Each structure stands twice: as structure tokens, then as C-alpha cells.
Amino acid sequence: MSATGLEVFDKIVQTTNIWLKEIMDDLGSDRQMAWHALGVVLRTLRDRLPPELGANLAAELPLLVRGAYYDQYKPSDGPNRDRSVEKFLDPVADGLAATRPVDAGDAARAVFKTLVHHVDLGQSAKVRDALPKDIQTLWPDSVGA
Numbered sequence: 001m002s003a004t005g006l007e008v009f010d011k012i013v014q015t016t017n018i019w020l021k022e023i024m025d026d027l028g029s030d031r032q033m034a035w036h037a038l039g040v041v042l043r044t045l046r047d048r049l050p051p052e053l054g055a056n057l058a059a060e061l062p063l064l065v066r067g068a069y070y071d072q073y074k075p076s077d078g079p080n081r082d083r084s085v086e087k088f089l090d091p092v093a094d095g096l097a098a099t100r101p102v103d104a105g106d107a108a109r110a111v112f113k114t115l116v117h118h119v120d121l122g123q124s125a126k127v128r129d130a131l132p133k134d135i136q137t138l139w140p141d142s143v144g145a
Helices: 007-027 031-046 051-058 063-070 085-096 104-118 121-130
Strands: none
Touching: 007 031, 007 063, 007 104, 031 051, 031 063, 031 085, 031 104, 051 063, 051 121, 085 104, 104 121
């Protein structure tokens, strides 16, 4: 029996819950915080990618996650050019301020690890390689050169 009455919705929720569980494995068992961390980190990442690459990444995200990714998106702002890991983590920390205490770097690493696990390896490598070297240090070692 379908929980929502539509199998496609059930599949979307199930896939999103798999992503959240992986993030919770790294950050603790708070599902609300995991969802919040996922959205904040993805939006921070999105704002540093060229629009075409960002759209290619979004196409591989589960539908609910894609909605969080595009929330408050202003493509006319263009990619953020900040190059330091600190400047990347500042909006993540700001976005996580309303949740239980969690390190912004740990949140970014957990979300990136989940992306690498579920997004096509070539696509995730392109996203990683589009980031400044400092920010790439947050990415799991198993992607890219």
C-alpha cells in the first residue's frame, strides 16, 4: 500500500530519506538538522557553480532535494567567486545557526560525501573540479585527481 497514494511520491520520499540517513550517519540522528544541512550546503555549492554545471548537478538530485537546491536561487547573481574555504563555510554556518550546534565543515563534508555516493561519478568530479582548490579539500578523497 502506498503511503501517499502515488508510488512516484513514495519513491521520491524514500530516496530523500536515504540521503538524509547518510547525512545523519555523519552528523547525528537529528533528521530536521540533516535536511537543513543538506539544503544549506547545496545552496552554498550552487551559488559557486556556473549555471550550466549547477543545472546538470540539479538534474541528478532527487526531486525534493532539487527543490531545496533551487530555493531562493537568483541566476542573475552569477557564481560567487570567493575562493577560501572560510568564505564557503560562512553561509553554511549562518544557515545552520538555527539548528543544534554542528560544525559547518562537518556538514559540508557529510553532504558532499552523500553527493559523491549518489550522483554520477563524472558529474560529481566536474562539480568538485569547478570549485577553488581550498574548497575542494571538503570533498571526499575518492573523487577526482
